[in-house]
């Protein structure tokens with residue numbers, strides 16, 4: 001059976017996991033915490049051509065390990081499982097745009113909120129890590145420091161990324177303004193899945209495929225941010241997509 005290597009709470013991993021489940025492609029999941037994922041990913045990618053990722057390292061997850069070799073990247077994984085799943089050119093362009101302009105920025109915003117909330121990163125580890133990686137929670141300050149540097153997670157980055165998320169949400173609000181039920185019309189599709197998964201770190205939908213902190217855990221700034229996103233048309237759309245299509 002194919003093995004999906006993930007950082008369990010990562011939203012790009014959620015996109016792949018949700019898509020594979022929907023397609024009905026059998027897989028088992030191997031989870032690793034950030035930084036520890038590097039070893040697992042390097043082993044999985046051994047011998048494969050080096051990837052160039054715009055917003056992540058060459059060892060970014062998700063990676064699907066298949067008998068034919070590793071498949072890296074959420075969309076490539078879905079294509080491997082079902083070449084028709086991501087639809088035609090227009091849908092693919094929309095998904096690629098969410099990958100590029102939404103995912104990296106929701107991640108930075110969410111990590112900033114987690115890193116500035118006492119105990120939140122440790123809780124993410126304790127709830128999501130395989131048992132033998134749980135002691136990592138004790139080394140949280142070291143791991144957090146490394147992640148902050150690697151992903152430029154600071155106040156300035158948070159504010160810049162927050163504005164970028166809003167830009168994409170404005171566009172999605174606009175797209176939904178004609179009353180359509182889904183991003184591309186009447187039917188749920190891969191673009192809805194990608195959008196909802198990549199927005200999830202700042203939406204915190206209860207149906208998410210890994211443990212995310214409940215909104216009450218954050219301070220006033222984080223709670224207000226999540227509530228604001230949940231209450232705009234694009235946020236309501238993603239919440240509904242989770243409620244009606246995640247399981």
Ligand SMILES: N[C@@H](CCC(=O)N[C@@H](CS)C(=O)NCC(=O)O)C(=O)O
Nearest residue numbers: 010012056057059060061062073074
């Ligand atoms: N374009 C990639 C992005 C994947 C990505 O950014 N993965 C992040 C987790 S959200 C990661 O593995 N970061 C750690 C690293 O880059 O080593 C995809 O669609 O899968």
